Amino acid sequence: MKHVSRLSLAVIALVGLGLSGCQIVATPMLGGIYTEVKYGTIATDASAATKEGKACGQSILGWIATGDASITAAKAAGGITTVAVVDHSAKNILGILGEWCTIVRGS
Numbered sequence: 001m002k003h004v005s006r007l008s009l010a011v012i013a014l015v016g017l018g019l020s021g022c023q024i025v026a027t028p029m030l031g032g033i034y035t036e037v038k039y040g041t042i043a044t045d046a047s048a049a050t051k052e053g054k055a056c057g058q059s060i061l062g063w064i065a066t067g068d069a070s071i072t073a074a075k076a077a078g079g080i081t082t083v084a085v086v087d088h089s090a091k092n093i094l095g096i097l098g099e100w101c102t103i104v105r106g107s
Contacts, residue, residue: 049105053078
C-alpha cells in the first residue's frame, strides 16, 4: 500500500510541477489560463504577397515538443519562393497544450 501512495504522490507532484510552470511557448503577451496571440517580426513589401504558408510545432506539458515551425517549412506549405512577411502565432492552454506557428506570406 505504501508503494501505491508514494507513486500517487510522485505523479501528483510531477503534474503539479508541470502545471505550475510558466508559458510553454514564447509570446510577447502571456495569459495565465489561456493565450492565443499573433504577431509579426519581419515585413518587406507586403503588397507583393499573394500566397501564405503556415508551419507549426506543438508542446504537451512543456515535456514533449514536436513539429517543424521553421520559415522553410512554412514556405514549402504555401509554395512560396520569395518571402515578404513573417508572422508568428502562439497558443497555450493552462500550460498543458502549446502551439507555436510561423506564418509566411510572399510570392
